[in-house]
Every structure is written in structure tokens, then in C-alpha cells.
Amino acid sequence: MxxxxxxxxxxxxxxxxxxxxxxxxxxxxxxxxxxxxxxxxxxxxxxxxxxxxxxxxxxxxxxxxxxxxxxxxxxxxxxxxxxxxxxxxxxxxxxxxxxxxxxxxxxxxxxxxxxxxxxxxxxxxxxxxxxxxxxxxxxxxxxxxxxxxxxxxxxxxxxxxxxxxxxxAQTRALHRVDLLAFIEGLDLDEATIARAEINPLRLFDDKRKEIRDLMDKAPLLLDYLSEESRQHFEAVQSYxxxxxxxxxxxxxxxxxxxxxxxxxxxxxxxxxxxxxxxxxxxxxxxxxxxxxxxxxxxxxxxxxxxxxxxxxxxxGVVDSAAFLTDLYLIPLGAQAKTVALSISQELRAHDLTVDIVFGDRSLKSAMKSADKSGARYVVIIGDTELSTGSVDLKQMSTGETTSVTLASLVTTLTTKLLTW
RNA sequence: GUGGGCGUAGCUCAGCUGGUAGAGCACUCGGUUGUGGUCCGAGAUGUCGCGGGUUCGAGCCCCGUCGCUCACCCCA
Known part of the structure; x- marks a missing residue:
């Protein structure tokens, strides 16, 4: 099933x-x-x-x-x-x-x-x-x-x-009397008459040309507006x-x-x-x-x-740029994952959109998914980064990398994204 | 609710007058040691919407059903 x-x-x-x-x-x-x-x-x-x-x-x-x-x-x-x-x-x-x-x-x-x-x-x-x-x-x-x-x-x-x-209400009541009288004088099929009985105004938005032509001379509600309604409507138009x-x-x-x-x-x-x-x-x-x-x-x-x-x-005006990920983290190894998780937590607390590559994928395929995600920046965390405490922040659109310490990642990224 | 068109891999579709399923894109892996967007190679994926019928044999024909779609209708 x-x-x-x-x-x-x-x-x-x-x-x-x-x-x-x-x-x-x-x-x-x-x-x-x-x-x-x-x-x-x-x-x-x-x-x-x-x-x-x-x-x-x-x-x-x-x-x-x-x-x-x-x-x-x-x-x-x-x-x-x-x-x-x-x-x-x-x-x-x-x-x-x-x-x-x-x-x-x-x-x-x-x-x-x-x-x-x-x-x-x-x-x-x-x-x-x-x-x-x-x-x-x-x-x-x-x-x-x-x-x-x-x-x-x-x-x-x-x-x-x-x-x-x-x-x-009074306007519509007066108009209704005249409209019904007008419709009665028309030669209409049964279904249309049934529609008119439920709401005679319906005939005004019939899509068939014959009916449109017939309704051409029908009395219009706008011509029946009370003085008060007319003034209100005019005020709205003027605003x-x-x-x-x-x-x-x-x-x-x-x-x-x-x-x-x-x-x-x-x-x-x-x-x-x-x-x-x-x-x-x-x-x-x-x-x-x-x-x-x-x-x-x-x-x-x-x-x-x-x-x-x-x-x-x-x-064609859907704003796809509004959905980009700010940073994609690629951890290599178990210890790197721990670090990636905590970095992402910190960055997200600062209103940044952060995603992580899960599963033990090759660096190449990880980069591919980072690319496809539309990430603006990518950071790889491996043994080297863990020992030095500094990472390469890579801007995907240009391919440029800048070396920053893990500790200053939040501020660096925030300022870079401000001028994006 | 009424009438027309359609329903094949995740997506877009091909499949000649019935002989037992394909392409492109996407996906996964790889093109040696840690860097994407191009290129090349390999791989996985479908009860051909579902159920009946006709036939030796149906994705292709018939019926039903479900769904999508367009128009009527209606309104957001």
C-alpha cells in the first residue's frame, strides 16, 4: 500500500x-x-x-x-x-x-x-x-x-x-429590485436562471460572451449608491x-x-x-x-x-539569494566533529546560518555538497586545524581563503557577511 | 459538481503498427596523498499510478479506479 x-x-x-x-x-x-x-x-x-x-x-x-x-x-x-x-x-x-x-x-x-x-x-x-x-x-x-x-x-x-x-443594505435592496426586473426580461438557460436566483449579481461575472453582452445594459450597483456610500467610496479613491x-x-x-x-x-x-x-x-x-x-x-x-x-x-522574481547558508563546516575525523558541532552552536547563537557535512565522506564530495548548498563560506576542520587552532576560511564565490583562529571565527565571519 | 487532456526511474521525458524498459539531469563512488563549480570513468534506482480484461504475449488495446492538469463553476 x-x-x-x-x-x-x-x-x-x-x-x-x-x-x-x-x-x-x-x-x-x-x-x-x-x-x-x-x-x-x-x-x-x-x-x-x-x-x-x-x-x-x-x-x-x-x-x-x-x-x-x-x-x-x-x-x-x-x-x-x-x-x-x-x-x-x-x-x-x-x-x-x-x-x-x-x-x-x-x-x-x-x-x-x-x-x-x-x-x-x-x-x-x-x-x-x-x-x-x-x-x-x-x-x-x-x-x-x-x-x-x-x-x-x-x-x-x-x-x-x-x-x-x-x-x-438599502442601496443593494433598491438595486436588486431593478436588476431582477432586468434579468427577467432576458432569455436565459436554466442553469443561469438558477444562479441568478441565488445571487443575481453573479451574472455580472459570467465568462460567456453572450451573457456579457446581455448584461451590458444591466443596472449597475454603483449607480445606486447612497450619498454617504458615494462619499466614502470617493474618499477611498482619493487616498x-x-x-x-x-x-x-x-x-x-x-x-x-x-x-x-x-x-x-x-x-x-x-x-x-x-x-x-x-x-x-x-x-x-x-x-x-x-x-x-x-x-x-x-x-x-x-x-x-x-x-x-x-x-x-x-x-521569475523568486528571491533565491535569501536562502543561502553562511558557513559550511567540513570536519575530518571524530574529534573534528566535536569541534564542528560546538562551533556551529556558537555561530548559530550569533544568528549565522551554519551547516555541517555529516557522514564520513571524502573531502572532495564534502566540498561538492558545500558548493551545492549555496554556502558562502567553507571551513575545513582536520588534524592540522585542531593542533594549530586556526582554520582557512574559504569564500566560495572567489575561492579566496583567509587564515583565522577558531576563537575569532565568529567576529571575522560576522563582519565579512555584513559587507556581503 | 460538469466536460477535455494526461499519469514510464528523484526530475524532464523517449519507447515505431502489442514481444517483456531507455536517455539526459540529479545522486553515490573514483580519476592517488586535505579543497567545490568543468571534464572523464564506474555504479545504484522502476511491481511503466492502481485493479481487472483481451492476447501465446501489454508500458503500448479495452473497462474501472485513483491522482494530476485545463476549462466551466468558484474564490484565496
Whole structure:
């Protein structure tokens, strides 16, 4: 019996796992430096949290959740997204009782039982933020700017930011009446009618040209915005312009989660095929109340780490230089190993990346693996070195060696690497 | 969930109209005594995704199944 990973899961292993780590770390560092604090949450929650929060009629809830009964007969669901779980934790622990907005971030695996495809796994990785308790449009701009900065920090260029406003509840109700009337006048096939019944906005992002043409004259939600929503949306746009963040307004953008209101946005990458959304988010007025909290507005985003990595690979911007080993130690003989182990311990305590050749390999093959590891420096420890207490520090890129005492290895190496 | 393509060594793939498996890269060792990236030599590795069927004989044909992939759908 040969075991395989469950269908549709994405696994990261060397050497690509380093790239994954780099992508996630880069996105997270943009978030952390903006004052967001970690929320480490369960990957499963009470099923009802998602049906109420995300919306029972959404595709995500109605046909994509991993739901099961636990041993106590409780209905449990593997989290399909991050926002409602984050808000549940904020409410449960009273994080919204202090100074507002409450700014938190998360990072981890999410689960959706979809048909797998490139960029779409049944377990996928997201990092996200939630800022709860302020309806300041400047906060919308900050949230968008963080995601934008994250993608740019990765070196991505071939993506665009699309934004729109879904307005408030009243806006959507008014628009819905007109949109339904409009759709009723169209000649559509059954499947499309069924989709429209669940969410008429869906027809706006249908990929078929016929439908696109038909929807060309459909009433747009943006034209129904209340004065307040309109001003908020304009303020957001003006902040983004000040920040020199380019965006396009896409009045046909559709979100599959029910909780979105007001400012809504999506980052789309050009080289990813069908699964091109690398991040998205928006405001959610009413969601806090919906799941039992205070009536606070909030805004957040989720960024797809898997897709961001795919995008970075497609653009050829993966930073492989970030993974190099500083020093490779080659011990020759039993006594040398003892010394190598203790030297590595000391160097690592000084934040240096150190690796050792294990096994009794020939010097030649040890040098080969040092070379392949991408080590910047190599030190050989044999009988000579042990008796003199000094080693040759070899710089692999140039082949130059400098003689240093074992005792001063830490300082020598540290200063050399500083100017690397 | 629906439809199309694919599934051969760790990786990329070759394998003609069915006769019982190969290349390149990677890997290990070596090219004399303690120094890598080139070159040369040697070596190891596969139940040809899995299960059935047709056949004297199947990696090549048929069915099923699992998985990957692309599109729909959906979204991160």
C-alpha cells in the first residue's frame, strides 16, 4: 500500500518550500509593520458560525465546506475562510472593548471541497488582516495599501487592483429590485436562471460572451449608491491616488461571500489562468452583529499565499539569494566533529546560518555538497586545524581563503557577511 | 459538481503498427596523498499510478479506479 496525500491538497517540500516561506514571510512583514497583531485560531469552528456569517446560500457554505460531526455529536466545519473566525475570536475575547479599531492578522490553512486546479487546492494558505471598529475611509486605504505593498515587496508587477463599492443594505435592496426586473426580461438557460436566483449579481461575472453582452445594459450597483456610500467610496479613491496606488473601478465585481458591503477590492494577476485572484477583501458592515457582536463596521483582506507564489514564479522574481547558508563546516575525523558541532552552536547563537557535512565522506564530495548548498563560506576542520587552532576560511564565490583562529571565527565571519 | 487532456526511474521525458524498459539531469563512488563549480570513468534506482480484461504475449488495446492538469463553476 502506497499512501498518497488526500486529493487536491497542496504540499510544499524542499526546495520549493523555501519559496513558499519567503512569500508568506514577505506578505506578513508588511502586515506586522502596520500595527496588526497575531490571532492564532482553530482551523475548525462550529458549523453555524459559517452558515450565519458567510451566508447559507453562498457556494462556499452550500457546497464547499468540510463538515462533520465530532465525537460529541457537534457539527464542526474546517474553516473555508478567515474573517468570521477572526471576528468570533474578537467578540469572544472582548478585543473590541478597548481602543478601536482592533487590528489583527492571521496566517494559515483553509479548506474548501472544490474540484482542484492550478492555484486552487482543497487546503490552501492565506494570510489576512481584519480591522474592526472604524468606518474611516482612510482605514480602507491602509488595508488596501498593505496588500499592495506585500505584492510589490515580492517583486510582482503583472497584477492589477480592482475596486468597487457594494454600498449599504438599502442601496443593494433598491438595486436588486431593478436588476431582477432586468434579468427577467432576458432569455436565459436554466442553469443561469438558477444562479441568478441565488445571487443575481453573479451574472455580472459570467465568462460567456453572450451573457456579457446581455448584461451590458444591466443596472449597475454603483449607480445606486447612497450619498454617504458615494462619499466614502470617493474618499477611498482619493487616498489611494495620494498613495500612488493604481486601481481600476470594476462595477461588475462580484464577491461570493454575503458579508461584504461598501468598499470591496480584488488583486488580479495576469499570468495565472482561471484562478487569477491573488487577494481580495472589503468592508463588512453588519457582520459583527450577525454573529453576535457589537454593531461595528470592519474591513479586511485575505491574500492567497499559494497563488502569490505561483505569480512570483510566473514572473521569475523568486528571491533565491535569501536562502543561502553562511558557513559550511567540513570536519575530518571524530574529534573534528566535536569541534564542528560546538562551533556551529556558537555561530548559530550569533544568528549565522551554519551547516555541517555529516557522514564520513571524502573531502572532495564534502566540498561538492558545500558548493551545492549555496554556502558562502567553507571551513575545513582536520588534524592540522585542531593542533594549530586556526582554520582557512574559504569564500566560495572567489575561492579566496583567509587564515583565522577558531576563537575569532565568529567576529571575522560576522563582519565579512555584513559587507556581503 | 460538469466536460477535455494526461499519469514510464528523484526530475524532464523517449519507447515505431502489442514481444517483456531507455536517455539526459540529479545522486553515490573514483580519476592517488586535505579543497567545490568543468571534464572523464564506474555504479545504484522502476511491481511503466492502481485493479481487472483481451492476447501465446501489454508500458503500448479495452473497462474501472485513483491522482494530476485545463476549462466551466468558484474564490484565496
Amino acid at each position: 502506497k499512501y498518497q496525500a488526500p486529493k487536491g491538497v497542496i504540499e510544499y517540500f524542499p526546495p520549493r518550500s523555501r519559496s513558499f516561506e519567503w512569500v508568506r514571510g514577505t506578505l506578513l512583514s508588511q502586515i506586522k509593520r502596520s500595527g496588526y497583531q497575531l490571532l492564532e485560531l482553530p482551523v475548525f469552528e462550529d458549523t453555524e458560525l459559517f452558515t450565519r456569517g458567510v451566508g447559507a446560500s453562498t457556494d462556499v457554505v452550500s457546497k464547499e465546506m468540510y463538515t462533520f460531526l465530532d465525537r460529541g455529536g457537534r457539527s464542526i466545519t474546517l474553516r473555508p475562510e478567515g474573517t468570521v473566525g477572526a471576528l468570533r475570536a474578537i467578540i469572544e475575547h472582548g478585543l473590541d472593548r478597548g481602543a478601536l479599531p482592533t487590528k489583527v492578522f492571521y496566517s494559515g490553512a483553509f479548506f474548501r471541497a472544490e474540484r482542484p486546479q492550478a492555484g486552487r487546492g482543497r487546503q490552501f494558505y492565506s494570510v489576512g488582516v481584519e480591522a474592526v471598529g472604524s468606518d474611516d475611509p482612510a482605514l480602507d486605504a491602509e488595508v488596501i495599501a498593505i496588500a499592495d505593498a506585500g505584492f510589490k515587496a515580492l517583486g510582482l508587477k503583472q497584477f492589477r487592483l480592482e475596486i468597487t463599492s457594494l454600498g449599504d 489611494l491616488k495620494d498613495l500612488k496606488i493604481e486601481f481600476t473601478i470594476n462595477p461588475r465585481m462580484v464577491r461570493g461571500l454575503d458579508y461584504y458591503t461598501g468598499t470591496t477590492f480584488e488583486f488580479v494577476h495576469n499570468l495565472l489562468g482561471a484562478q487569477s485572484g491573488i487577494g481580495g477583501g472589503g468592508r463588512y458592515d453588519g457582520l459583527m452583529e450577525q454573529i453576535g457582536g457589537q454593531p461595528l463596521s470592519g474591513i479586511g483582506f485575505g491574500l492567497g499565499v499559494d497563488r502569490a507564489l505561483l505569480a512570483a514564479e510566473a514572473e
